[in-house]
Amino acid sequence: MTIDRNLAFLSAAEQGRMIRSRKLSPVDLVQSYLDRIGSYDDVLRAYITVCAESALAAARNAEREIAAGNWRGPLHGIPYGVKDQICTRGVRTTLGSKINADYVPDFDATVVAKLERAGAILIGKENLHEFGKGGTNVFPYGQPRNPWNPERTPSSSSSGSGIAPAAGFCSGSLGEDTGGSIRGPAAANGVVGLRPTYGRVSRYGAIMHAWHSDTIGPVTRTVEDNALLLSAIAGYDELDALTSKRAVPDFLSAFTPDLKGLRVATVTEMAWPEGVHAEVRSAFERALRVLKELGAEVGEVSLPWAKHAIPLQMLTSDADSASMYRDLLRTRWNDFDVGTRTRMATALLVPAPVYSRAMRARAVVRRQILNALTHWDALLCPTNLNPPALIADAREQVKSKADVTQRLILRRISTHPFGVANTPALALPMGFTRDGLPLSLQIAGRPFAEETVYRIGHAFERATPWHQRHPDLDHTLAGVRERGTAEA
Amino acid sequence: MELTTEQLRAMAGAIGLDIPEADRENVRLRLSTLLSEMEIIERELGREMERTEPVPPVYPHEEF
Numbered sequence: 001m002t003i004d005r006n007l008a009f010l011s012a013a014e015q016g017r018m019i020r021s022r023k024l025s026p027v028d029l030v031q032s033y034l035d036r037i038g039s040y041d042d043v044l045r046a047y048i049t050v051c052a053e054s055a056l057a058a059a060r061n062a063e064r065e066i067a068a069g070n071w072r073g074p075l076h077g078i079p080y081g082v083k084d085q086i087c088t089r090g091v092r093t094t095l096g097s098k099i100n101a102d103y104v105p106d107f108d109a110t111v112v113a114k115l116e117r118a119g120a121i122l123i124g125k126e127n128l129h130e131f132g133k134g135g136t137n138v139f140p141y142g143q144p145r146n147p148w149n150p151e152r153t154p155s156s157s158s159s160g161s162g163i164a165p166a167a168g169f170c171s172g173s174l175g176e177d178t179g180g181s182i183r184g185p186a187a188a189n190g191v192v193g194l195r196p197t198y199g200r201v202s203r204y205g206a207i208m209h210a211w212h213s214d215t216i217g218p219v220t221r222t223v224e225d226n227a228l229l230l231s232a233i234a235g236y237d238e239l240d241a242l243t244s245k246r247a248v249p250d251f252l253s254a255f256t257p258d259l260k261g262l263r264v265a266t267v268t269e270m271a272w273p274e275g276v277h278a279e280v281r282s283a284f285e286r287a288l289r290v291l292k293e294l295g296a297e298v299g300e301v302s303l304p305w306a307k308h309a310i311p312l313q314m315l316t317s318d319a320d321s322a323s324m325y326r327d328l329l330r331t332r333w334n335d336f337d338v339g340t341r342t343r344m345a346t347a348l349l350v351p352a353p354v355y356s357r358a359m360r361a362r363a364v365v366r367r368q369i370l371n372a373l374t375h376w377d378a379l380l381c382p383t384n385l386n387p388p389a390l391i392a393d394a395r396e397q398v399k400s401k402a403d404v405t406q407r408l409i410l411r412r413i414s415t416h417p418f419g420v421a422n423t424p425a426l427a428l429p430m431g432f433t434r435d436g437l438p439l440s441l442q443i444a445g446r447p448f449a450e451e452t453v454y455r456i457g458h459a460f461e462r463a464t465p466w467h468q469r470h471p472d473l474d475h476t477l478a479g480v481r482e483r484g485t486a487e488a
Numbered sequence: 489m490e491l492t493t494e495q496l497r498a499m500a501g502a503i504g505l506d507i508p509e510a511d512r513e514n515v516r517l518r519l520s521t522l523l524s525e526m527e528i529i530e531r532e533l534g535r536e537m538e539r540t541e542p543v544p545p546v547y548p549h550e551e552f
Contacts, residue, residue: 199546199547305532305533308525326505333507338514341511342514345500345505345515346515348500348505349500349505356542357537360541360542361529363542363543363545364536364537364540365533366545367540398514401520401521403517404521405521422546
């Protein structure tokens with residue numbers, strides 16, 4: 001392991017402490033990430049746009065400010081990436097689509113402005129499924145690949161936001177989660193991802209359109225880093241009418257070494273459905289034992305309506321989103337990826353009475369989940385029921401209704417219910433398969449109880465070694481390079 | 489629910505969308521499946537849905 005590799009995989013919290021004490025230069029840190037991106041991202045395709053010059057300039061400025069005694073906080077000088085669905089002043093924002101290839105916003109999304117005020121440094125815009133919809137078949141800016149095995153999917157839709165911290169291309173990312181788009185990539189890439197409570201983080205300046213489900217959240221290598229990033233981006237924003245005015249708590253102060261006094265429950269239908277992979281099941285059972293050893297009371301709860309969350313999201317969130325692309329679908333059909341255009345066209349054709357009834361059904365499903373959370377502090381299940389699939393197998397082929405049910409609906413059972421309920425949900429590493437693929441635990445809490453899911457996640461992380469494991473890209477990418485399958 | 493191609497074409501036409509032949513069956517299968525799922529949801533949750541307003545999923549109350 002080289003010094004640069006050690007530096008790249010340090011937690012953001014530790015990097016921040018070293019920057020504050022001037023043991024680490026932000027310029028060296030940014031350069032270290034740029035070097036790694038230059039060496040490996042031709043295969044992994046985490047980034048659509050790398051902001052090398054502006055990041056180095058910001059790093060030099062941070063170094064000067066800190067030397068002058070103007071330390072802004074724990075993220076000062078910390079490089080981060082952001083899903084290319086979130087607007088950045090002067091930096092193109094493609095949404096992963098060639099339709100938006102030339103769009104350069106003249107403003108920053110609120111989350112980007114807040115991170116800039118905290119002293120964090122934007123290093124690049126991260127790859128995603130087109131328009132933040134899962135199911136892209138051909139990526140205009142390169143096929144994103146899993147750093148643990150580049151033949152495998154990094155999941156969707158915040159693919160690059162999961163790859164980049166896992167591969168040591170930044171200290172942390174921001175992703176966007178409507179149904180599972182932060183948690184899926186965090187799980188597939190072996191890192192920590194949070195879908196915050198709806199209303200905790202401003203959506204202003206992110207191009208999403210599923211107004212009742214979209215959330216922006218951090219993807220990081222540790223739970224502490226995740227809490228640091230959330231602390232910086234959370235809070236009321238007058239530019240987003242649905243952000244909450246509740247005070248943002250000190251998430252880090254909730255950390256405890258044990259979990260005594262907490263009651264957590266596995267969700268039967270989300271944890272043990274038909275088709276859960278044997279190694280996922282084993283890792284999840286081991287994770288439950290760890291939580292018990294930490295002092296949590298672990299039970300089980302049945303949420304039989306949770307399975308309806310996936311079609312209900314597609315009938316409502318997709319319809320709201322697709323309505324904003326109607327004119328483009330009329331005029332530029334062939335410029336959309338086939339997975340995006342067929343999914344959006346489907347949503348455009350949902351009859352209004354069905355949409356309205358589906359919104360009622362969402363409220364019913366949501367109430368069942370919230371009722372469970374009045375009895376339990378947190379709900380648990382694996383984040384993904386299978387290890388990351390081969391890229392070809394993960395594509396959403398639709399040749400029969402069974403394909404739609406299996407590939408588009410059932411595989412999302414573990415993430416979408418918490419999207420419908422709009423509760424905070426944390427994905428974090430819970431082990432690896434025998435083949436070295438990451439497995440992930442999901443912890444969902446009560447609305448605005450991010451500190452509880454962080455507390456459980458942090459104690460679990462301290463008790464397990466999984467977050468200390470990082471992909472050796474010289475090894476994992478060697479096969480792809482030899483076969484020459486990396487895209488130009 | 490099993491939509492026909494003709495029904496799908498008419499629905500798309502009503503909003504000015506001309507889905508090319510190559511993608512029509514894909515969209516038909518997706519929409520037919522989702523409408524079938526909604527029929528199942530209506531059978532299972534219909535009575536609850538009658539008593540529930542589609543309140544936006546924000547949290548105006550202290551308890552949630």
